[in-house]
Amino acid sequence: MTAYDTENIFAKILRGEIPATRVYEDDETLAFMDIMPRTDGHLLVIPKTPCRNVLDATPEQLASVIATVQKLARAAKTAFDAGGVTIQQFNEAAGGQEVFHLHFHVLPRQDGVSMRPPGQMGDFDEIAAHAEKIRAALD
């Protein structure tokens, strides 16, 4: 398995070297908004400790991340009065992964509304407003 790259973009976010719209954090995990949101409220959950993806993560990393995914999925569903929530997660390039620090996508969904195509930069002010709605819906 390829070694963890400490210069990946999410490692830089964790070190505070580049900005992110943070929504929630605890000792083990961080949740922040995706800059290319495929739905309103699209966010990412990552462990604070290094691992590339599900394939090299420890059971403890997976357990803490999934607990935060559930917390944020519930908050995002409430914040957007969503009918449901899509959770996505990719492993290695062949599996669709582009950033090699374990992350889960949390995407609140509305009935009959498709996700936007990938790779489209979101509006910063709109993303910030969506983050605030999710923060307000957290327990």
Ligand code: AMP
């Ligand atoms: P993937 O590895 O395929 O799950 O895709 C990486 C995801 O990270 C994409 O949804 C990107 O929009 C998102 N992304 C990339 N750079 C940043 C960043 N600096 N802040 C927030 N999200 C990012």
